[in-house]
Amino acid sequence: xxxxxxxxxxxxxxxxxxxxxxxxxxxxxxxxxxxxxxxxxxxxxxxxxxxxxxxxxxxxxxxxxxxxxxxxxxxxxxxxxxxxxxxxxxxxxxxxxxxxxxxxxxxxxxxxxxxxxxxxxxxxxxxxxxxxxxxxxxxxxxxxxxxxxxxxxxxxxxxxxxxxxxxxxxxxxxxxxxxxxxxxxxxxxxxxxxx
Amino acid sequence: xxxxxxxxxxxxxxxxxxxxxxxxxxxxxxxxxxxxxxxxxxxxxxxxxxxxxxxxxxxxxxxxxxxxxxxxxxxxxxxxxxxxxxxxxxxxxxxxxxxxxxxxxxxxxxxxxxxxxxxxxxxxxxxxxxxxxxxxxxxxxxxxxxxxxxxxxxxxxxxxxxxxxxxxxxxxxxxxxxxxxxxxxxxxxxxxxxx
Numbered sequence: 393x394x395x396x397x398x399x400x401x402x403x404x405x406x407x408x409x410x411x412x413x414x415x416x417x418x419x420x421x422x423x424x425x426x427x428x429x430x431x432x433x434x435x436x437x438x439x440x441x442x443x444x445x446x447x448x449x450x451x452x453x454x455x456x457x458x459x460x461x462x463x464x465x466x467x468x469x470x471x472x473x474x475x476x477x478x479x480x481x482x483x484x485x486x487x488x489x490x491x492x493x494x495x496x497x498x499x500x501x502x503x504x505x506x507x508x509x510x511x512x513x514x515x516x517x518x519x520x521x522x523x524x525x526x527x528x529x530x531x532x533x534x535x536x537x538x539x540x541x542x543x544x545x546x547x548x549x550x551x552x553x554x555x556x557x558x559x560x561x562x563x564x565x566x567x568x569x570x571x572x573x574x575x576x577x578x579x580x581x582x583x584x585x586x587x
Numbered sequence: 588x589x590x591x592x593x594x595x596x597x598x599x600x601x602x603x604x605x606x607x608x609x610x611x612x613x614x615x616x617x618x619x620x621x622x623x624x625x626x627x628x629x630x631x632x633x634x635x636x637x638x639x640x641x642x643x644x645x646x647x648x649x650x651x652x653x654x655x656x657x658x659x660x661x662x663x664x665x666x667x668x669x670x671x672x673x674x675x676x677x678x679x680x681x682x683x684x685x686x687x688x689x690x691x692x693x694x695x696x697x698x699x700x701x702x703x704x705x706x707x708x709x710x711x712x713x714x715x716x717x718x719x720x721x722x723x724x725x726x727x728x729x730x731x732x733x734x735x736x737x738x739x740x741x742x743x744x745x746x747x748x749x750x751x752x753x754x755x756x757x758x759x760x761x762x763x764x765x766x767x768x769x770x771x772x773x774x775x776x777x778x779x780x781x782x
Contacts, residue, residue: 417621418617418621419617419618419621419622421617422613422614422616422617422646423614423618425613425644426613426614426642426644426752427614429644430644437646447621449620449621449624450620450624450651451620451621451632451648452648452649453646453647453648453649454639454647454648454649456645526780527780544780544782555780556778556779556780557756557779557780558756558780558782559780559781559782561752561753562782583751584751584752584753585722585739585750585751585752585753587739587750587753587754587757
């Protein structure tokens, strides 16, 4: 994909942090967890608070840990699921912006899907970047300094964005390819039996 | 879809039971919960035991209730997620076969995806029916009296089957269409932003 020089690649099996906010979109969240783990990537889910996470359509997920406990750990990828009010809850948590800032300075991968690209926009790391998001989810925000597209998945340097539940599999597979290469992506994609 | 006369349609908003076995496939499970609820269908998830459900790739889900508590309730659709050992755990629970028997006698809808069609095969309700399943998941079982196909989703009377994680969205949308009609399916499918 010609992106290998554009971000810091992990030397060992990559580590991924998926923060789980109350009201996150469960299909997007679980597609990311499931497919990245199928690639043997070490995925940690961390809830913003210490309660079970009630997703946007009522699925209740117990996260692996809390954000407070792993805030200073190193990760090769931070990926933000969408859903409302999940994405707004991520956006209003200063620790999420602290993580984005740190991973961005380290040139690590940062991903967001559906309504969650608004968190990256608010943070400022989308400046002068190509990005996609759920239609209308960035309304009422200033998008004048980003190149907003209608793509299912958009890659620009270390930032990867995607549109919604129906693109969650493609988004997850793209992240696998960026972290582990094309063969790893194919090894996960083929058994999914996509039609 | 010309299927409306082939099973008992609900008169009010349909009710759906999704039994959650330890080791169920989380992407399939959550896609079903999420999309059916987007159609305002009343979905109940019920764990086979009284523990949190640890899915095949480690996601931990708290079910709405336990199977013991809702075993005698009426449902318009029973749908079985795949995954291993989830599908085997469903198959070895006599209460699941009791539910299949009851809903089948009432000509209600019964669905299964991925490895879970083996439960319907073991039960006997696939006899003389067209069905699909995850490739090789029915090996070592007698499939001589069913018409096993390679379709993403197969509908035969009141029994709907599907292949795997990559067909979970199509499977869920098919169930919505069967329960509520084509407009309801389109209303859920369009906002998914499938590419």
